[in-house]
Amino acid sequence: MMDGNRRDKIKQGARVLIVQKQDQRTGKLTEGEVERILTNSLMHPHGIKVRLVGGIVGRVKQILP
Numbered sequence: 001m002m003d004g005n006r007r008d009k010i011k012q013g014a015r016v017l018i019v020q021k022q023d024q025r026t027g028k029l030t031e032g033e034v035e036r037i038l039t040n041s042l043m044h045p046h047g048i049k050v051r052l053v054g055g056i057v058g059r060v061k062q063i064l065p
Helices: none
Strands: 015-019 029-037 049-052 057-063
Touching (some): 015 049, 029 057
Antiparallel strands (some): 015 029, 015 057, 029 049
16 A cells, blocks of 8 residues: 555556545545546655546545555
8 A cells, every 4th residue: 555645656547545626624535547647746745636537536645456
């Protein structure tokens, strides 16, 4: 289980847990498969922003094995 703050750890097709913008206060996580990485910087303190297959956008909190 890895955290999602580093872009080089996240690959297209990876299973991840993300937090969506509207869920940031509650911390509710959504599981899905990475379709596209949206953050350009190498690191982000709140998690790398991705779009999941199905169109959901959020910041990666955990990378699943």
